Amino acid sequence: MNPNQYDPAQQPAGRPYAQQPYAQQGYPPQPYPQGPVFQAKFRKHTGLLILAQWQDSYATGDYQQIRAAYRAAQTHNLLAGWWGLISLLVYNWIAIIGNVSEMSRIKQQARAAGLEV
Secondary structure, eight states, rough: OOSSSOOGGGGGGGSGGGGGGGHHHHHHOOOSSSOOOEEEEEEEEEEEEEEEEEEEEEEESSSHHHHHHHHHHHHHHHHHHSSSHHHHIIIIHHHHHHHHHHHHHHHHHHHHHHHHO
């Protein structure tokens, strides 16, 4: 048999993972969002005395979930992003303005989908 070919005999006994009950999968079921689903990438910046740290935060969900992820990223930037000269003058502003731009893109998509924003 070709090693790249699927062999059902090598499948573990029992049901496949996707068909197991939620309790056996190890995570609770998430409710489906009502209405359109959006995807956004927000940037969290942490300023350090000499260095700077970036972390991309990806969010998928309805408009309220995206807005909560935006607020969390902006709060992080406003609290932890100013600690360092380069962060104070340049890097944190890039993160904040980039997040504002990403949120305005999501607002445009929400308006196009018929939501009141």
